[in-house]
Amino acid sequence: MAYSEKLIDHYENPRNVGALDKGDFSVGTGLVGAPACGDVMKLQIKVGADGRIEDAKFKTFGCGSAIASSSLATEWVKGKTLDEAETIKNTMIAQQLSLPPVKIHCSVLAEDAIKAAIKDYREKHGKPAEKAAE
Amino acid sequence: MSSLQEMKIAADGQNRPKTPIYLDYQATTPTDSRVVEAMLPYFTTHFGNPHSRNHSFGWEAEKAVENARAQVASIIGADEKEIIFTSGATESNNLAIKGVAHFYKGKKNHVITVVTEHKCVLDSCRHLELEGFDITYLPVQQNGLIDLEQLKAAIRPDTCIVSVMAVNNEIGVIQPLAEIGKICRAAKVYFHTDAAQAVGKIPLNVEEMNIDMMSISGHKIYGPKGIGALYVRRKPRVRLEALIHGGGQERGMRSGTLPTPLCVGLGEACAIAQREMGAEAERLKGLRDRFYKKIKEQLPEVYLNGDLDSRIPGNLNLSFAYVEGEGLMMGIKDLAVSSGSACTSASLEPSYVLRALGVEEELAHTSLRIGLGRFTTEQDVDYAVEHIVESVQRLRSMSPLWEMAQEGIDIKSIKWAEH
Numbered sequence: 001m002a003y004s005e006k007l008i009d010h011y012e013n014p015r016n017v018g019a020l021d022k023g024d025f026s027v028g029t030g031l032v033g034a035p036a037c038g039d040v041m042k043l044q045i046k047v048g049a050d051g052r053i054e055d056a057k058f059k060t061f062g063c064g065s066a067i068a069s070s071s072l073a074t075e076w077v078k079g080k081t082l083d084e085a086e087t088i089k090n091t092m093i094a095q096q097l098s099l100p101p102v103k104i105h106c107s108v109l110a111e112d113a114i115k116a117a118i119k120d121y122r123e124k125h126g127k128p129a130e131k132a133a134e
Numbered sequence: 135m136s137s138l139q140e141m142k143i144a145a146d147g148q149n150r151p152k153t154p155i156y157l158d159y160q161a162t163t164p165t166d167s168r169v170v171e172a173m174l175p176y177f178t179t180h181f182g183n184p185h186s187r188n189h190s191f192g193w194e195a196e197k198a199v200e201n202a203r204a205q206v207a208s209i210i211g212a213d214e215k216e217i218i219f220t221s222g223a224t225e226s227n228n229l230a231i232k233g234v235a236h237f238y239k240g241k242k243n244h245v246i247t248v249v250t251e252h253k254c255v256l257d258s259c260r261h262l263e264l265e266g267f268d269i270t271y272l273p274v275q276q277n278g279l280i281d282l283e284q285l286k287a288a289i290r291p292d293t294c295i296v297s298v299m300a301v302n303n304e305i306g307v308i309q310p311l312a313e314i315g316k317i318c319r320a321a322k323v324y325f326h327t328d329a330a331q332a333v334g335k336i337p338l339n340v341e342e343m344n345i346d347m348m349s350i351s352g353h354k355i356y357g358p359k360g361i362g363a364l365y366v367r368r369k370p371r372v373r374l375e376a377l378i379h380g381g382g383q384e385r386g387m388r389s390g391t392l393p394t395p396l397c398v399g400l401g402e403a404c405a406i407a408q409r410e411m412g413a414e415a416e417r418l419k420g421l422r423d424r425f426y427k428k429i430k431e432q433l434p435e436v437y438l439n440g441d442l443d444s445r446i447p448g449n450l451n452l453s454f455a456y457v458e459g460e461g462l463m464m465g466i467k468d469l470a471v472s473s474g475s476a477c478t479s480a481s482l483e484p485s486y487v488l489r490a491l492g493v494e495e496e497l498a499h500t501s502l503r504i505g506l507g508r509f510t511t512e513q514d515v516d517y518a519v520e521h522i523v524e525s526v527q528r529l530r531s532m533s534p535l536w537e538m539a540q541e542g543i544d545i546k547s548i549k550w551a552e553h
Contacts (some may be wrong), residue, residue, distance in 0.1 A: 003464075011464055017532045034550035035496035035535055038458055038475060038484065042534035059534040063460035063475070067532070 003064060004098035010068035015075050018057040020044040028121025032112045039066045039106065043113035045077060045085070047121055053077050053085060058113070065103035067095050069110035082118050151513040153468040159448055159507030160303050160331060161472060165399065166356040166508070170309075172402040173358065176395040184392050185383060188246075195394045208403040210329075210348060211339035212365050218384045219397055222362035223330035224254040225377075226349035227297075229364055229388065230326045231258045233374030234295045234347075235267055242294035246270045248309075249490045250282055251299050255328055276492050277441035278307035286317055295324045300332035300348075302470075304474065304487040304503055305440030306449025308336060315344030324372055326500075330354050330362075331547050334407030335415065335446045340365060346372050354395065356508060357403030361396035364388075405539025414508065419447035421506050425448055430521040433526055439474075439488055439501060450504040451488075453497045454522075456536035457529040462502065465525035469518050474501035496535075496545070 003011075019042075020027045026047050033040040039062030048054035056074035060067045072093055077085040093099075093107035156164075176198060186192025186201045200214065207214040220226045235245055249271045259269045270288045272280050280298060286521050289296070297317050298309050312329060318325035324345060330351035332338060340348060345365070352361040365374050366387065380389025429436055435455040451474070454462060459475030474485030475498070484498035493501075502522075506515070530536040535545055 008464075011461075014532065019537065031534065031548075032551065035499070035545055036494070036550070038495075038499040040534050042537075059537055060530050061456060061461075061533045061535045062458045064464035066458070067461055119283075 005101075007065060007097040007099070010071040010097065011064040014058075014067060014071040014076075015058060016055075016057050016071065017059065020046050020055065020057050025124060026121075028119070028124065030113045030116025030118075030120060032116050033062070033066075033109050035061065035107065039109060041066065041070045041109055041113040042089045043070060043073060043110075043117045045114075045117045045121060047082065051081050053080055053082070062106065062109075063103070065099055065106040066099070066109065068097050069099070069106045070113060072096060073110040073114055077081040077114055078130055082121065086118060088114055136282075151511065151517050151553055153517075155468060155518055156469050156470045157506065157510070157514070157515045157518060158470045158472055159510070160354075160503065161308070161505065162353045162359070163356045163507055164509065165358050166403065166406060168406060169357055169399050173395040173399040175396050180394070182394075184394055184397075185381070197514075199392050199394055199397045202397040202399075203421045205405045205408075206350065206363050207399035208340070209333060209408045210345075210350075210365060211341050212348075212504035213368065214367050216340075216368050217388050218364045218366055219392055219400075220362045220364055220388055221360055222353070223252075223328060223351035225350045225363075225366035225388075226351075226362050227252070227254045227326075227328050228258050229374065230347045230349060230366075230379050231255065231295060231297055232262065232377060233387070234326070234372065235262050236375040237373045238294040239265075242292045244268045244270070244290050244293040246272060246285070246288050246293060248272045248274060248276050248298050249385075250278065250302055250304075250487045252303055252328055252330070254295055255299070273325075274490055277443060277444070278302060278305050278439075278487075278491055279309060279444060282310065282313055282317065285314065286321075289317070289321045293321070293323050295326055297326040297328070300327045300329040301335065301446050302440070302487060303331050304485060305376075305451045305491070306331070306446045307440040308332070308444045308446060310444075311345065312343045318346075319344040331446065334404065335410060335448065337411070340367065350400075352400040352403060355403045355407050356398050358399040361393065361400045363400065378440075390421075415447050418506050418510070420510060421510060422447050422450060424505070424512070425487075425504065425515050425519060426452075428458070428516070429522065432523045437497065439491060439493055442486050448506040450506075450526055451501060452504065453488075453493065453501045454526050455497060455500055456533045456539060457526050458499050459501055461529055462522075462525055463499075465529060466518075466521045468521060471505075472503045474503065474512065475499045486488045 030043045041060045043058045058070040060070045090107040090111040108129045111133040182191030182193040182195035204214040324346040326347040328349045334355040346367040348365040350363040353359040437453040439451040459473030488498040
């Protein structure tokens, strides 16, 4: 399959690979996908005192498109408020990386990972998931 | 690739094999230059129609085709009259299975095959099912081999044909052909084997193995694409209905003018394989074992799919746990291999062959098929191993599943949302 240069760059030089402390109160963790389906993404956000995402990390089991999608997602959420980060759509990721049609699900998973991390953070802070669920 | 790696490679450039390195010999093989050489005159000066009976152009072409037929027959211990040229193993498999089934339709409506067969066998059987035939798909054991007792039990009075592949294209395992042949002969059922991946790699003898029909492919054995053959036993005679009708060539079983250069190519490829098979198998086994040993030494949690002993020498099928196959292939783009991962298939399903062995889906997604062949060198192997190890290590370091495994979390204990 022929991939875009941007995608290959994110695969070869993934941004923000790593892990944040799950137990940290300021960290939200999202784990989405399934090993049996061939892709699993773990995306973590660290929210600063000003309510903005000051750091993000990911680890992904999956194809090049899945790795690139999650790498891009961590890049995009940084510096955003939770509400802003929630507006990131899979279509934006797919477009940015020029994902071929069979790989669109990778970008969907990346969007899910962002949402799951935000939800986890909000639950930690006593806010039920209603906002994240919409 | 980092510039550091590039520098390193440039520094020992002397030993660096030419890239990309082809390690997909079960997909296809290059046509051996000796084969091309033998074919060339039949495109130009010796261009005659082998079925032209009235002039020397035809006679010359006919002689070449018949010589090729004998070469094909020789490598499987058959008589040249029993070889039918086809367009390839897909056609041979279609002709064998549908041809026999159609001939016996009404009297014998049952066909036995195996779940790990090539798609062209399975799809032919599906097609027969639509026509009202009853098909038994035998399961395989964890090592990829069929259980002979299950085969015996599956044979019925109305079984017309048993089709079991000689060597599997994904995992390279060799089915117990002689035993299957014995069972089929005793039950008076035709035994067809798809030997596309077996011819020229393991010794085959249609007499000793009681094989009634055998499919052969040109491009899997360093011959040209677009040519194959079907061995059809004469004593006792196998009856089958043709798929392609026309001028009645190939004893009426396959009409159409024979492509002389391709026939010559297939014949020459068989002759070379027959001469060199013994030594080549030894060499490939050495390379294969070196590959496997080096990988195992450097990486934990690598699993071999399919039996190690009953296997052709040029195949390895390995699951690199916690690293998805297509993601891995992107990291080793210097190496041409294939994967059982869903992402590399049009259906987005992981390999049905691996699933049939009971390999769990998550491991099926992490598999690579490494095919070694005539032009693979020790340098190629060492270079490939180095790059696979490097890439697996990098991808594991960014795999959430690897992280969990290191933390002692059982991945199966997590409730995954399958998507």
